[in-house]
Amino acid sequence: MTRRAELTTLGTGARALVRALLPNIMPAATEGGCRRQLAEGIPTPSLEQTWLVLAVLGRELPTSDEVEAARRLARHNGLGQLVAQLRARRRRPSKWFDRPATVVTDAVLLDIQESATSTLMTGVQRVARSVALEWLERDSVQLVGWSTSRTQLLRIDADAFEARRRRGLFRRGPIVPWGGTYVLAESLNEPARASRIQALAAYSGTRTGMIGNDAIPLTTAETTGPRMPGVFAKYLAAASRMNIVATISEAAATEYRGWKAMLSSAGIDGPDIVTVQLASTAQPAEPRFEVAARARMLVDDLPLVLCVGSHEPRKNHLAVLHAAELLWVAGHRFSLAFIGGNAWNSEEFDNEVSRLRAAGRPVQTISGLPDGELWWAYRLARLTVFPSLNEGFGLPVAESLGAGTPVVTSDFGSMAEIAEAGGCVLVDPRNDEAIAEGVRSLLVDEELHKRLAAEASARRPRSWAEYADDVWDAMVNYDGSP
Amino acid sequence: MTAVDVAVGVSSLHRRLVAVAPYLAPDLDASGSEFSESAGSLLAALADSVASDPADARIWLLATAVAGGYPTQAEVVAIRRDLRTAKPGTALAAVLAGVARTASAQRDDDLDAVVIVGGTVVDVDFCATHVHNTGIQRVVRNTMPHWDREQDPVLVAWSRDVTGYRDLTPGQRDLVVSWTSSTPPAPDVPDGRLLIPWQGTIVLPEVPSGELLERQAALGRYSGNRLVLVGYDAIPVVSADSVVDEESDRFAHYLEVVKYSSLIACISETTAEEFAGFVSALPAQGLTGPRVSAVVLPVDVASADVTVPSADRALPLVLMVGSVEPRKNQRGVLSAAQLLWDEGITFELLVIGGGHSWYLEQFDREVRRLQREGRSVRVGRRVSDAVLAQAYADARVVVFPSLQEGYGLPVAEALATGTPVITTRYGSTAEIARDGGCLLVDPRDDDDIAAKLRAVLTDDAVHARLVAEARARTNATWADYAASLWADVHEVSE
Numbered sequence A: 001m002t003r004r005a006e007l008t009t010l011g012t013g014a015r016a017l018v019r020a021l022l023p024n025i026m027p028a029a030t031e032g033g034c035r036r037q038l039a040e041g042i043p044t045p046s047l048e049q050t051w052l053v054l055a056v057l058g059r060e061l062p063t064s065d066e067v068e069a070a071r072r073l074a075r076h077n078g079l080g081q082l083v084a085q086l087r088a089r090r091r092r093p094s095k096w097f098d099r100p101a102t103v104v105t106d107a108v109l110l111d112i113q114e115s116a117t118s119t120l121m122t123g124v125q126r127v128a129r130s131v132a133l134e135w136l137e138r139d140s141v142q143l144v145g146w147s148t149s150r151t152q153l154l155r156i157d158a159d160a161f162e163a164r165r166r167r168g169l170f171r172r173g174p175i176v177p178w179g180g181t182y183v184l185a186e187s188l189n190e191p192a193r194a195s196r197i198q199a200l201a202a203y204s205g206t207r208t209g210m211i212g213n214d215a216i217p218l219t220t221a222e223t224t225g226p227r228m229p230g231v232f233a234k235y236l237a238a239a240s241r242m243n244i245v246a247t248i249s250e251a252a253a254t255e256y257r258g259w260k261a262m263l264s265s266a267g268i269d270g271p272d273i274v275t276v277q278l279a280s281t282a283q284p285a286e287p288r289f290e291v292a293a294r295a296r297m298l299v300d301d302l303p304l305v306l307c308v309g310s311h312e313p314r315k316n317h318l319a320v321l322h323a324a325e326l327l328w329v330a331g332h333r334f335s336l337a338f339i340g341g342n343a344w345n346s347e348e349f350d351n352e353v354s355r356l357r358a359a360g361r362p363v364q365t366i367s368g369l370p371d372g373e374l375w376w377a378y379r380l381a382r383l384t385v386f387p388s389l390n391e392g393f394g395l396p397v398a399e400s401l402g403a404g405t406p407v408v409t410s411d412f413g414s415m416a417e418i419a420e421a422g423g424c425v426l427v428d429p430r431n432d433e434a435i436a437e438g439v440r441s442l443l444v445d446e447e448l449h450k451r452l453a454a455e456a457s458a459r460r461p462r463s464w465a466e467y468a469d470d471v472w473d474a475m476v477n478y479d480g481s482p
Numbered sequence B: 001m002t003a004v005d006v007a008v009g010v011s012s013l014h015r016r017l018v019a020v021a022p023y024l025a026p027d028l029d030a031s032g033s034e035f036s037e038s039a040g041s042l043l044a045a046l047a048d049s050v051a052s053d054p055a056d057a058r059i060w061l062l063a064t065a066v067a068g069g070y071p072t073q074a075e076v077v078a079i080r081r082d083l084r085t086a087k088p089g090t091a092l093a094a095v096l097a098g099v100a101r102t103a104s105a106q107r108d109d110d111l112d113a114v115v116i117v118g119g120t121v122v123d124v125d126f127c128a129t130h131v132h133n134t135g136i137q138r139v140v141r142n143t144m145p146h147w148d149r150e151q152d153p154v155l156v157a158w159s160r161d162v163t164g165y166r167d168l169t170p171g172q173r174d175l176v177v178s179w180t181s182s183t184p185p186a187p188d189v190p191d192g193r194l195l196i197p198w199q200g201t202i203v204l205p206e207v208p209s210g211e212l213l214e215r216q217a218a219l220g221r222y223s224g225n226r227l228v229l230v231g232y233d234a235i236p237v238v239s240a241d242s243v244v245d246e247e248s249d250r251f252a253h254y255l256e257v258v259k260y261s262s263l264i265a266c267i268s269e270t271t272a273e274e275f276a277g278f279v280s281a282l283p284a285q286g287l288t289g290p291r292v293s294a295v296v297l298p299v300d301v302a303s304a305d306v307t308v309p310s311a312d313r314a315l316p317l318v319l320m321v322g323s324v325e326p327r328k329n330q331r332g333v334l335s336a337a338q339l340l341w342d343e344g345i346t347f348e349l350l351v352i353g354g355g356h357s358w359y360l361e362q363f364d365r366e367v368r369r370l371q372r373e374g375r376s377v378r379v380g381r382r383v384s385d386a387v388l389a390q391a392y393a394d395a396r397v398v399v400f401p402s403l404q405e406g407y408g409l410p411v412a413e414a415l416a417t418g419t420p421v422i423t424t425r426y427g428s429t430a431e432i433a434r435d436g437g438c439l440l441v442d443p444r445d446d447d448d449i450a451a452k453l454r455a456v457l458t459d460d461a462v463h464a465r466l467v468a469e470a471r472a473r474t475n476a477t478w479a480d481y482a483a484s485l486w487a488d489v490h491e492v493s494e
Helices: A013-021 A031-041 A047-057 A064-077 A079-089 A113-117 A123-135 A158-162 A191-203 A228-239 A250-261 A287-297 A317-329 A347-358 A371-380 A395-402 A413-419 A432-444 A446-458 A464-475 B003-024 B039-052 B056-067 B073-085 B091-098 B100-105 B125-129 B135-150 B170-177 B210-222 B245-259 B269-280 B330-343 B357-372 B385-394 B409-417 B427-433 B446-458 B460-472 B478-489
Strands: A009-012 A102-104 A108-111 A141-146 A153-155 A175-177 A181-184 A207-212 A244-247 A272-275 A304-308 A335-339 A363-366 A383-386 A407-410 A424-427 B113-117 B120-123 B154-158 B165-167 B194-198 B201-204 B226-231 B263-266 B291-294 B317-321 B348-352 B377-380 B397-400 B421-424 B438-441
Touching: A009 A013, A013 A031, A013 A047, A013 A102, A031 A079, A047 A064, A047 A079, A047 A175, A047 A191, A064 A079, A064 A191, A064 B330, A064 B446, A108 A123, A113 A123, A113 A141, A123 A207, A123 A464, A153 A175, A181 A191, A181 A464, A191 A207, A191 A228, A207 A250, A207 A464, A228 B245, A244 A250, A244 A464, A250 A272, A250 A413, A250 B269, A287 A371, A304 A317, A304 A371, A304 A395, A317 A335, A317 A347, A317 A432, A317 B073, A335 A371, A347 A363, A371 A395, A383 A395, A383 A432, A395 A407, A395 A413, A395 A446, A407 A413, A407 A432, A413 A424, A424 A432, A424 A446, A432 A446, B003 B039, B003 B056, B003 B113, B003 B194, B039 B056, B039 B073, B039 B091, B056 B073, B056 B091, B056 B100, B056 B194, B056 B210, B073 B091, B073 B210, B091 B100, B125 B135, B125 B154, B125 B170, B135 B170, B135 B478, B154 B170, B201 B210, B210 B226, B210 B245, B226 B245, B226 B269, B245 B269, B263 B269, B263 B478, B269 B291, B269 B427, B317 B330, B317 B385, B317 B409, B330 B348, B330 B357, B330 B446, B348 B385, B357 B377, B385 B409, B397 B409, B397 B446, B409 B421, B409 B427, B421 B427, B421 B446, B427 B438, B438 B446, B438 B460, B446 B460
Parallel strands: A102 A175, A108 A141, A108 A181, A181 A207, A207 A244, A244 A272, A304 A335, A304 A383, A335 A363, A383 A407, A407 A424, B113 B194, B120 B154, B120 B201, B201 B226, B226 B263, B263 B291, B317 B348, B317 B397, B348 B377, B397 B421, B421 B438
Antiparallel strands: A009 A102, A141 A153, B154 B165, B165 B194
């Protein structure tokens, strides 16, 4: 494979700084000489110049606070003193991993820290991984992640990433972007990284962008777990300094545009918000999973109503249970299956499921279902119900439609967007009776069911390659016009 | 619970049900002999009435009377669902089971209730129970005396168990409508009756803290009352990098209350833009959110103390007022001052304001270093209103290059005193500056702050022009603001 082509760099240490900041001067032969050239050539550095000096000589990407404090030091006492301080800090015994920082000028860096190191596979990580695998086909792409201390940007080995190999995943020696493009493919749940990415976006002269999945911890905080909004706010602070946020739906763009409109109060322009609709591909139902799926999912000859997603309040599963109960009470016959794990605050959901089961209602909850059986479950279901209160995309809606199974989903946001191409009954998710009526119509109205199933099967899938190409156009080929 | 407690509990439940009955079932003779024996039969009748017409506000009202406190959103929804599947005669059980959480949180076993129909209920909980007096409290304490004199608001605070509104005690009232910085803390007296707002307006001129938000959101969403907020700023979201996570967290949950309010009246155009931005994100979740308006704070003095500049100051005074925190940018001011001192310009810098210890320590260390170098810099903590007013009068210039403000009271208070101001070139401070008396700076540029400070300190013509501008302003007063806010709250066009 030819993916190991070395990046264009300015080298390391003070020599790289002279090349970057004093392009008309030939770097001196020694590091000390280069440091003197810097001190003389840049008496009062800008915030951008200060950022680079800190990142290269400090060997850690600085936070905005550190950049501002260092610039004040240099403003009052000269750059020479700042350089001397950074050097003094490094005089401890050098360790094997304490390598000099390399300045990278024109690469496309794709940050996939979580997806590269986690064994979990959330929706967000699936997106990041898919984009990474597609982008690796391009020459200038370098996957990156973070050091254990979360202060250094490290190169990720493409082959190790593809093979999901932990060993040799990170290559040694921090890199410092100065120009080029940096793309954050995931949400950030580590404030320590957020503050450094914020400074990188603000000061490195690198074009920066991220994939915007949703802004739910800000706009729907009541449905998120403890402490999530606070952490998410730090992530938004980093995003506010970026050039581009590519949202996975128009609904997510609506959220990010609303947030961006808030920023002018702090004198910040905020990023451009562009929508790059997420991929939605039909997953193949492999024959070997069929028997197990049928045995697990189906109850006698009852039509199956499927509900996929973790039992967090936002997914509105209590309303689904209540709507189902109204229909059972009215004499309709069907079984109901929830596929998804427990989340915070799902105790009441568990109680309701137990109560209904004790009353003889055919309802079950399944967690940890293998993907192979999940794709069969969508095909075995009469319909899927997904009346979420807020979604960045609503993957189960797209997955169900990809399997040709109609969906009852919310009449707004990303769910209504996906439904535009057909196959759905739209309902107000805050109205239990409306959910019940939507489910009822697909259970009893054969004409409707047939028409929506046909619409679902006729939908054109959107591949990960198409999605990744469009993200590339938005982030890398971006010319500044929305 | 002992048998006696139960008896007392039941009889106060009975009295609360009698209080709400006219609004749930007007045809029912709740005080008549049919229901005089026990609460049970009256509760059953009211529950059946609500079950036959299960509007959210009716569920909320009955739940409030039964629990002796306002239900949460989850409780209202649970009751609504249980009423739908209830068999004839079991509606009562659905209501009782639904409010279990609030009923057990409510601690007063002998609680009466009174329904306030169509009134304006104003939640001034924090000001009524704290002597703290910065930003939001200054607004509330300068506005409520006018409302109290000229309008007919019902000022309320939360019960100690945080389940419902109560009338203010005399001591609490003093803290809100007759506040001075020497007012002693209110004496501890028992909570009174539960106040139940009905078909009226609830005004929230403060930003409620975490434990209040759950029932507050339910009040806005389900009680049938209009919930009106005063919007101060969205700093914990917009400048999240300058606050602790917990503050952003709290604010994100406050935004849920915003979501279910009818109106948010913002203290500046800038703040109105922020909340309009949030509201514009709501269609993604199928909501429309409140009307957003700007009722801009006045440029008025903080206290009535008449002050004249102190005679014979040795050095011109540069004053900075505001809590000591990164967002207010005291560091930028110290750095700019240092640049000027290095040039040989002489002045005294006074920084007034407290803050969190983690940041104060850093800041004080920096100040001590400058003092050791012979710089004329002082810090003021916990100063009285009179001392603050005197400082505004004495200052040659007030410097306030904050990175983000909802309004910028120190800018307004300085201008109302006739003192020039150097402040941030964007946002709410730029709004205040439009009417004169200010020089604008890029707060992220120490050299820019230094340049404007140099001009005001060394160029008497510049200073005189700014003073003249400040004095020529036609400023609104707190009385004007109070009247405009009341009009906007009640959607009366001015």
